[in-house]
Amino acid sequence: MLTPSFDPLDIDLLVLPDTNLILVASVIEPLRAANRIMGQTLYRWRIFGSTDGPVETTCQIPIPAEGAFSAQKETAPLFVLASYNWRRCATTSLKMRLSRAASYRPCIAGIESGSWLLAESGLLNECSATVHWEDFEAFATQYPQVNLRTERYVIDGKRITTGGSLPTLDLMLEIIRRRQGYSLALEVSRLFIYDRSRMLEDKTQTIHSIGSMRMIDARVDQAIRLMENNIEQPLRLTWIARRIGITARHLQDLFQGNIGVAPHLHYLALRLNAARRLVIESQASLADIAGAAGFNSCAAFSRSYRAHFRESASQTRKRLRNQL
Numbered sequence: 001m002l003t004p005s006f007d008p009l010d011i012d013l014l015v016l017p018d019t020n021l022i023l024v025a026s027v028i029e030p031l032r033a034a035n036r037i038m039g040q041t042l043y044r045w046r047i048f049g050s051t052d053g054p055v056e057t058t059c060q061i062p063i064p065a066e067g068a069f070s071a072q073k074e075t076a077p078l079f080v081l082a083s084y085n086w087r088r089c090a091t092t093s094l095k096m097r098l099s100r101a102a103s104y105r106p107c108i109a110g111i112e113s114g115s116w117l118l119a120e121s122g123l124l125n126e127c128s129a130t131v132h133w134e135d136f137e138a139f140a141t142q143y144p145q146v147n148l149r150t151e152r153y154v155i156d157g158k159r160i161t162t163g164g165s166l167p168t169l170d171l172m173l174e175i176i177r178r179r180q181g182y183s184l185a186l187e188v189s190r191l192f193i194y195d196r197s198r199m200l201e202d203k204t205q206t207i208h209s210i211g212s213m214r215m216i217d218a219r220v221d222q223a224i225r226l227m228e229n230n231i232e233q234p235l236r237l238t239w240i241a242r243r244i245g246i247t248a249r250h251l252q253d254l255f256q257g258n259i260g261v262a263p264h265l266h267y268l269a270l271r272l273n274a275a276r277r278l279v280i281e282s283q284a285s286l287a288d289i290a291g292a293a294g295f296n297s298c299a300a301f302s303r304s305y306r307a308h309f310r311e312s313a314s315q316t317r318k319r320l321r322n323q324l
Contacts, residue, residue: 001077001107002178006310011045014069016082016089021057023081023112026165030172033188039320050089071100077107080114095121109160111168119143129161130154182261183269183308216258219244227267231274234294237263272308279313280320286313
């Protein structure tokens with residue numbers, strides 16, 4: 001699930017009653033957005049409940065389910081979603097089904113309180129995991145065999161855990177990044193991240209469209225704004241660093257520490273995403289698009305575009321227009 005691929009990935013969701021609707025959306029919506037942006041099916045999902053019938057959420061909006069979760073020999077990754085009152089569903093039968101499913105599934109993820117159910121089923125023994133911050137001490141006391149960490153999400157081999165709705169969105173962006181690359185993960189993140197300073201002209205530190213919902217260093221935020229405002233004529237990273245009062249090496253370290261990617265890769269992703277939007281939404285020639293995205297030749301643009309999106313710009317344009 002976490003290796004590079006543009007093949008469709010099937011994911012099964014086990015949603016327990018009293019799960020927050022936003023938690024379900026945090027799993028599904030980034031995948032839906034990735035499909036829409038790429039114009040192809042990269043992700044498919046099925047929803048199951050602990051019993052037959054729709055799953056009731058905390059906001060009393062039921063979620064249709066395909067039926068009760070069973071321990072059949074399925075090979076899709078399994079995401080276990082829970083928010084409140086998970087113990088009501090933690091029956092011996094369900095825990096046995098989860099244990100059997102672990103024999104076949106390539107990975108099982110505990111989403112928010114789903115981590116509790118995985119631990120209760122013995123599926124997090126000797127694994128690193130995380131949980132919602134409010135539950136940290138209680139979880140650590142009840143399951144000392146789990147290496148509990150305070151991170152937003154934890155990936156430990158075949159086990160994945162998250163600490164809430166926004167950390168789950170972070171996880172899904174990370175899955176997209178590992179499978180389809182940083183450019184797509186960045187573009188998906190821009191659909192969900194609310195930048196307060198741009199709406200209110202507030203000069204305080206902001207949440208930025210970087211593929212993570214975390215607060216970032218103000219100098220990284222400033223550098224990203226300079227990049228976004230200079231797509232057609234890209235700035236040198238040394239100039240950006242001087243502009244914000246640091247060295248180029250410090251800029252590298254800040255980007256790696258805040259968003260987990262080098263500044264030149266983030267800048268390239270911004271330019272390629274801008275180019276892809278023009279490919280899809282405009283009638284401009286590919287030569288003009290290459291120039292608008294700051295490439296000094298069509299050949300350089302073509303190589304970079306294909307490396308990131310696994311197809312040429314002309315193939316993207318033809319494929320998506322044929323779908324209209």
